Amino acid sequence: MARAEIIARLKACPTSSGSNAANENSGVVMICAAIEAEIAELEMNDALFGMTIQRITDEVKTGVNAGALSSFFKYYGTEQNVARMELLSAITGTDGLLWESENKDAVTEVRTFCRSKGNTIEGGTSEVQLGIISKRILNLPS
Helix, strand or coil: CCHHHHHHHHHHCCCCCCCCCCCCCHHHHHHHHHHHHHHHHHHHHHHHHHHHHHHHHHHHHCCCCCCCHHHHHHHHHHHHHHHHHHHHHHHHHHHHHCCCCCCHHHHHHHHHHHHHHHHCCCCCCHHHHHHHHHHHHCCCCC
């Protein structure tokens, strides 16, 4: 299921601010509102991450050494991708587990979910990146 389809389904859900908020489907309303909040949080984090990358890129162009900030980008980028794929998996449920299907978008999404887990160990594990961040960026003791 494509992200646009998921968003369309969520928009069709009654929300806590909608007229259907106090009916027999109030559990569904709470779930939809929670998912909408998680999607909004991921989108805000993506936007902030993009702005941070742009700021550092601009600073590097002026001669500022980014140093160990690449560890921050590796760590945050992979963790954000894992969070995105886990939320997508939670939303799609068993429909998101199609390894082979006529629906190429569904197959791509499940394979991307599996790759997101690999992202945390390739190019340095998330734990290694956190170690670099703590020592070189935050100047914390070993």
